[in-house]
Amino acid sequence: MKNVAILLSGRGSNFMALAGAVEEGKIPARIVLVFSDQPEAPGLAEARRRSYPAVAIPVGGRKREAYDQLILEELLKARAEIICLAGFMHILSPPLVRRFPNRILNIHPSLLPSFTGLHAQGQAVKWGVKVSGCTVHFVDEQLDHGPILLQRAVPVRDDDTEETLAARILEEEHRLYPEALRLVCEDRLRIEGRRVRTTKD
Numbered sequence: 001m002k003n004v005a006i007l008l009s010g011r012g013s014n015f016m017a018l019a020g021a022v023e024e025g026k027i028p029a030r031i032v033l034v035f036s037d038q039p040e041a042p043g044l045a046e047a048r049r050r051s052y053p054a055v056a057i058p059v060g061g062r063k064r065e066a067y068d069q070l071i072l073e074e075l076l077k078a079r080a081e082i083i084c085l086a087g088f089m090h091i092l093s094p095p096l097v098r099r100f101p102n103r104i105l106n107i108h109p110s111l112l113p114s115f116t117g118l119h120a121q122g123q124a125v126k127w128g129v130k131v132s133g134c135t136v137h138f139v140d141e142q143l144d145h146g147p148i149l150l151q152r153a154v155p156v157r158d159d160d161t162e163e164t165l166a167a168r169i170l171e172e173e174h175r176l177y178p179e180a181l182r183l184v185c186e187d188r189l190r191i192e193g194r195r196v197r198t199t200k201d
């Protein structure tokens with residue numbers, strides 16, 4: 001059993017997918033903390049509804065490293081071992097990332113390294129790619145950059161808008177993120193440089 005913390009800023013549909021898989025016993029994990037920088041985040045309300053420990057601390061003008069110290073305190077208090085970013089809109093500072101080497105996961109709605117940053121689905125539509133998708137990667141000190149755990153491709157249709165593509169990718173995200181967290185919690189990943197290999201069941 002691994003202690004997992006989930007950090008979110010918004011609707012929290014990926015949090016719900018992860019929590020659902022944990023609740024169904026598909027992932028050997030317990031969710032020890034749901035943290036948000038947005039007290040009004042719908043995902044946080046859902047966490048409370050499901051009786052998970054939920055904490056909101058707004059950034060409130062603090063410098064990044066001062067704010068991240070508060071995040072670290074919550075993570076340590078909760079004894080978090082694995083951290084899942086699930087639509088967390090605050091970029092973690094290098095000291096916090098270094099405290100959890102290859103222990104922080106993020107999901108990004110494109111096939112990295114294409115279309116980093118915001119509006120990845122809109123960037124894909126504008127660029128005219130025929131295939132996009134989603135990526136679960138370890139968080140390192142650069143944005144949307146660390147070693148890739150899993151990726152899934154999603155077709156881009158001629159009539160897609162940012163919204164329709166985002167909805168199709170999101171369905172895949174909800175399958176991919178629980179799969180990736182399961183591999184991490186089962187200690188089934190070996191990281192060699194940028195390459196992440198999966199060992200058999």
Ligand code: GRF
Pocket residue numbers: 008010011012013014015043086087088107108109170173
């Ligand atoms: C998802 O598209 C995820 O890939 C990105 O932020 C969005 C979060 O959505 N990092 P939700 O809050 O999990 O519904």
